[in-house]
Amino acid sequence: MNIFVPLIEQMKAQIASKDPWFSxxxxxxxxxxxxxxxxxxxxxxxxxxxxxxxxxxxxSNQPGNMEKPTSSMCVASTMLNYLNIQxxxxxxxxxxxxxxxKEHLITxxxxxxxxxxxxxxxSLPGQEWNPKDNDLTHAKDFVKFIKDEHEDHFVIAVAxxxxxxxxxxxxxxxxxxxxxxVDAGADFVISQLFFDVKTFINFxxxxxxxxxxxxxxxxxxxIQSYDSLRHISKLAKLEVPKNIVDTIQPIKDNDxxxxxxxxxxxxxMCRALLNSDHAPGLHFYTLNRDYATNSILxxxxxxxxxxxxxxxxxxxxxxxxxxxxxxxxxxxxxxxxYIYRTSNWDNFPNGRWGNSSLASFGNLTDYYMxxxxxxxxxxxxxxxxxxxxxxxxxxxxxxxxxTGETNENGIxxxxxxxxxxxxxxxxxxxxxxxxxxxSQGVLTINSQPAINGLPSSDPVFGWGNPNGYVxxxxxxxxxxxxxxxxILNKILLKYPQVNYNIVNSQGDINYSNCDETQPxxxxxxxFPGQEILQPTVVDPIAFNIWKxxxxxxxxxxxxxxxxxxxxxxxxxxxxxxxxxxxxxxxxEFTKPTCLxxxxxxxxxGEKN
Numbered sequence: 001m002n003i004f005v006p007l008i009e010q011m012k013a014q015i016a017s018k019d020p021w022f023s024x025x026x027x028x029x030x031x032x033x034x035x036x037x038x039x040x041x042x043x044x045x046x047x048x049x050x051x052x053x054x055x056x057x058x059x060s061n062q063p064g065n066m067e068k069p070t071s072s073m074c075v076a077s078t079m080l081n082y083l084n085i086q087x088x089x090x091x092x093x094x095x096x097x098x099x100x101x102k103e104h105l106i107t108x109x110x111x112x113x114x115x116x117x118x119x120x121x122x123s124l125p126g127q128e129w130n131p132k133d134n135d136l137t138h139a140k141d142f143v144k145f146i147k148d149e150h151e152d153h154f155v156i157a158v159a160x161x162x163x164x165x166x167x168x169x170x171x172x173x174x175x176x177x178x179x180x181x182v183d184a185g186a187d188f189v190i191s192q193l194f195f196d197v198k199t200f201i202n203f204x205x206x207x208x209x210x211x212x213x214x215x216x217x218x219x220x221x222x223i224q225s226y227d228s229l230r231h232i233s234k235l236a237k238l239e240v241p242k243n244i245v246d247t248i249q250p251i252k253d254n255d256x257x258x259x260x261x262x263x264x265x266x267x268x269m270c271r272a273l274l275n276s277d278h279a280p281g282l283h284f285y286t287l288n289r290d291y292a293t294n295s296i297l298x299x300x301x302x303x304x305x306x307x308x309x310x311x312x313x314x315x316x317x318x319x320x321x322x323x324x325x326x327x328x329x330x331x332x333x334x335x336x337x338y339i340y341r342t343s344n345w346d347n348f349p350n351g352r353w354g355n356s357s358l359a360s361f362g363n364l365t366d367y368y369m370x371x372x373x374x375x376x377x378x379x380x381x382x383x384x385x386x387x388x389x390x391x392x393x394x395x396x397x398x399x400x401x402x403t404g405e406t407n408e409n410g411i412x413x414x415x416x417x418x419x420x421x422x423x424x425x426x427x428x429x430x431x432x433x434x435x436x437x438x439s440q441g442v443l444t445i446n447s448q449p450a451i452n453g454l455p456s457s458d459p460v461f462g463w464g465n466p467n468g469y470v471x472x473x474x475x476x477x478x479x480x481x482x483x484x485x486x487i488l489n490k491i492l493l494k495y496p497q498v499n500y501n502i503v504n505s506q507g508d509i510n511y512s513n514c515d516e517t518q519p520x521x522x523x524x525x526x527f528p529g530q531e532i533l534q535p536t537v538v539d540p541i542a543f544n545i546w547k548x549x550x551x552x553x554x555x556x557x558x559x560x561x562x563x564x565x566x567x568x569x570x571x572x573x574x575x576x577x578x579x580x581x582x583x584x585x586x587x588e589f590t591k592p593t594c595l596x597x598x599x600x601x602x603x604x605g606e607k608n
Contacts, residue, residue, distance in 0.1 A: 418553055
């Protein structure tokens with residue numbers, strides 16, 4: 001069972017262990033295409049295990065705009081709930097009535113967000129701010145408001161200015177204001193960017209003299225271009241040191257040279273900070289780019305290797321789902337869809353999967369998460385075919401996805417509609433068999449090999465606590481023609497150790513030998529001192545919910561790429577209307593699976 005630990009407690013534990021860590025900042029994109037690019041970069045950087053990531057506040061955020069995919073709230077929610085990253089949301093009180101801020105905090109709480117960077121914010125150019133008597137006019141008032149409204153639900157960060165806020169009468173006055181923000185309830189401080197290590201070290205020392213004892217995290221901005229440096233330093237009203245200006249002036253038109261210098265300069269500064277004992281971690285202003293920050297983290301040795309999985313699937317970072325231990329295997333490769341469809345659940349399975357007829361799965365709609373892993377239409381057509389002429393063209397797409405080979409356009413098929421993520425490493429063990437099936441019209445969308453008691457530390461199959469053992473039954477899920485499905489249904493009568501479900505899109509063909517209300521464990525683990533865990537199951541009721549999604553993806557994510565009633569769209573629609581969805585579970589996990597024999601007989605046309 002996972003136990004929720006507030007971000008500030010995680011931070012203090014890292015500080016006590018003297019293990020350096022990092023966090024990342026992003027800003028909301030302006031377009032859907034920008035959102036897609038942003039989430040790809042987030043996924044790349046998140047592989048390094050940041051302590052948290054945060055999303056800046058856009059002035060256009062209003063209560064009625066929170067559902068827009070490009071809003072700060074939506075980006076933060078996506079980061080937390082679908083990318084499984086500990087998330088912090090910036091919120092500013094400038095130009096906002098108190099009621100708006102109240103609604104923002106309530107929405108953040110509903111989304112599972114537990115961390116807020118409370119800022120006053122700045123007026124937009126040409127817009128004068130005339131706050132009313134009950135408005136929040138300073139960050140310290142905002143911090144107190146959060147505490148009054150939500151007590152300790154939110155971990156609160158505030159901004160610190162190593163050379164003083166540009167609007168403050170003096171550096172000492174700004175330190176007093178920072179002290180007031182912390183006394184009002186802020187848990188830690190993130191500094192504004194700076195270019196000299198001594199500036200930050202002196203700032204921390206001065207903060208301690210003012211009895212500001214909470215963690216203070218340095219904000220690092222890698223220099224990535226001449227124009228961006230000028231723009232950001234102007235916004236922050238910071239003077240760039242002369243030695244940096246002298247270095248980049250001769251190369252200002254060479255972006256690659258400036259980026260390489262920026263990486264070098266940031267690495268040197270970060271090393272000095274970490275060696276100074278004044279910086280327990282590093283907060284990077286990424287500017288929504290991954291190359292520079294990734295390079296810096298690699299040189300600093302802060303990119304954590306893949307840690308031991310706690311479950312076969314990645315648990316959500318949302319505190320409301322911390323006890324979740326079991327999921328149906330059908331959504332194994334579409335975890336974001338599963339999270340979306342179960343987002344309104346009050347309780348999540350812990351220990352055993354119950355009767356899913358009592359569970360209310362949300363409907364599959366054209367929700368904003370579809371763009372998360374959906375490249376532009378032009379890229380998808382290059383992968384899946386600009387023109388489809390026969391069924392075999394579709395079979396080939398599935399085969400190439402398994403083999404990793406390029407298609408006739410020289411493009412790798414890096415995804416198919418039924419997979420949110422890349423193929424898991426364990427698929428390589430059965431890739432030859434899967435590729436053969438797909439080339440013959442057995443279109444596989446989910447599978448796993450049988451495993452009999454491997455150590456829980458195994459690099460491919462391992463999960464859970466140390467000194468345990470993990471098991472799994474061979475599982476195979478695929479689309480196949482009606483004719484082959486009918487043959488398969490008869491062959492399966494000879495294999496009582498195999499559980500199966502076979503269904504068409506309309507639901508009027510439905511073959512199964514499973515108990516309708518009894519789930520079947522397909523993955524489980526045995527660990528010292530605790531009950532057996534069964535984190536993935538095959539459940540007939542949940543399968544009939546999944547099957548509707550699985551069939552709909554033919555049309556929504558593939559068929560809609562083509563003109564209505566075109567030859568290509570008609571071919572995709574044919575698969576939706578005439579192929580059946582099958583899942584097979586071989587319960588004899590101690591022997592080589594019989595599933596390859598069964599499917600070979602099906603393809604050979606055996607009927608008796």
